[in-house]
Amino acid sequence: MPDIRVTCPTCNTQLEVDAAYEGEEVECGNCLQVFVATTKKSGGSTSGGQIRGATSRSRSSRDDDDDDRPRRRRRDYDDDDDDDDYRPRRRSQGGNGQAVTALVLGILSLPLCCCPLVGIATSIGAITTGSLGMKKAENRGMAVAGLVLGIIGLILAIINAAAGVAMNLNQNKFR
Secondary structure (H helix, E strand, O other), X not given: OOEEEEEOOOOOOEEXXXXXHOOOEEEOOOOOOEXXXXXXXXXXXXXXXXXXXXXXXXXXXXXXXXXXXXXXXXOOOXXXXXXXXXXXXXXXXXXXXXXXXXHHHHHHHOHHHHOHHHHHHHHHHHHHHHHHHOOOOOOHHHHHHHHHHHHHHXXXXXXXXXXXXXXXXXXXXXX
């Protein structure tokens, strides 16, 4: 069947509907307002293509829901499962700061092992915060990485300290 042009009385959007729906309620695709679709030929409206008899009834209050034409669902903006919302979700809890601290201290312990006093302190801090950070499920990988780097940094700092002490004790042999 040929289509007819109607205008939504609420938002003045021009709609094209099947001629079979003339005189029946239709829903605007733009503002979702339900109104009666009539044209100048059938309804005697004063301006061509204008709609008369706009109604504010919602589609759920219709009595003739048994017809087969497809219906457009009303948008529910209170829905939590909106797929068009691309904003990142905020965490409900704070992060695992101990895991981050362990990783940072573990990374710092490697170059600081050249200075054994600072390297040992940094490594012990990484080991302590890494073991505490592993208790939380969040960021457990960072806590393990910090723990491992702290252990490696501690071993290197102890070896460097032992080598320094050995060189000072045997100072005369190396001249």
